[in-house]
Amino acid sequence: MDNIQTKTNSIELAGELTDKIELSHTVYGEKFYSCFLDIKRLSNRTDSVPVTIPERLLVQHRIKSGDKARIEGQLRSYNYYLKVDDLAMNKKSRLVVTAFCKNVLPYEEDVNCVKLDGYVCKTPIYRVTPFGKHICDLLIAVNRSYGKSDYIPVIYWGENAKRASLLTVSSNVVVTGRLQSREYEKRKDDGDVTVKTTYEVSGFELNC
Numbered sequence: 001m002d003n004i005q006t007k008t009n010s011i012e013l014a015g016e017l018t019d020k021i022e023l024s025h026t027v028y029g030e031k032f033y034s035c036f037l038d039i040k041r042l043s044n045r046t047d048s049v050p051v052t053i054p055e056r057l058l059v060q061h062r063i064k065s066g067d068k069a070r071i072e073g074q075l076r077s078y079n080y081y082l083k084v085d086d087l088a089m090n091k092k093s094r095l096v097v098t099a100f101c102k103n104v105l106p107y108e109e110d111v112n113c114v115k116l117d118g119y120v121c122k123t124p125i126y127r128v129t130p131f132g133k134h135i136c137d138l139l140i141a142v143n144r145s146y147g148k149s150d151y152i153p154v155i156y157w158g159e160n161a162k163r164a165s166l167l168t169v170s171s172n173v174v175v176t177g178r179l180q181s182r183e184y185e186k187r188k189d190d191g192d193v194t195v196k197t198t199y200e201v202s203g204f205e206l207n208c
Helices: 002-008 055-061 158-164
Strands: 009-027 030-040 046-054 068-081 093-105 111-120 125-128 134-143 149-157 172-187 193-207
Touching (some): 030 055, 046 068, 046 172, 055 093, 134 158, 149 158
Parallel strands (some): 046 093
Antiparallel strands (some): 111 134, 125 134
16 A cells, blocks of 8 residues: 555655654554754745654654754645634634655755645636736645545646646646745734745646
8 A cells, every 4th residue: 555655645855854843643552743844945945844753753763853854755634623712613624734754764955856646626726926927726635545535735837837727626637846835914804914824735747
């Protein structure tokens, strides 16, 4: 099963572990920890992306905050439900994407490579910015073992955005790109604007 998953969902990321490495959750007695990995682009801009690492790998490789690390694994997603007093709001959730570490390798240089083979699960959102840039947002479902799927947001630009806009729900796509962090502004009902961060795959190649 791992071989199949590696072909449909694989990542290789390398950068600097930042923030605290904190306990995220426990599954069948195994502990998993979360932190952020800062990865520099060729433009010198930095993507700070969430990472989940099993405790056994942290111990085996003596990983700590501030270390340079290179990991292999998969992109995973889950729904985070808002915990607020308002019962109506409690029904709302947001999609959270994390890089799940399955292997740790010697660090050589910053790397950010994502490969996905999945299916379009929502109608593509295509738009042209006031500056004339063509953008298309996709949501890709990638199958995992035990009947599970990960839902990964993907953004395309330029000619690839035009091609992606023609895709329909259930279309099979193979995506090659990088995991990026992006800030955006969200306006609340009371008019206040907050800055939030989203994590998505910036697609370089599109095969369908």
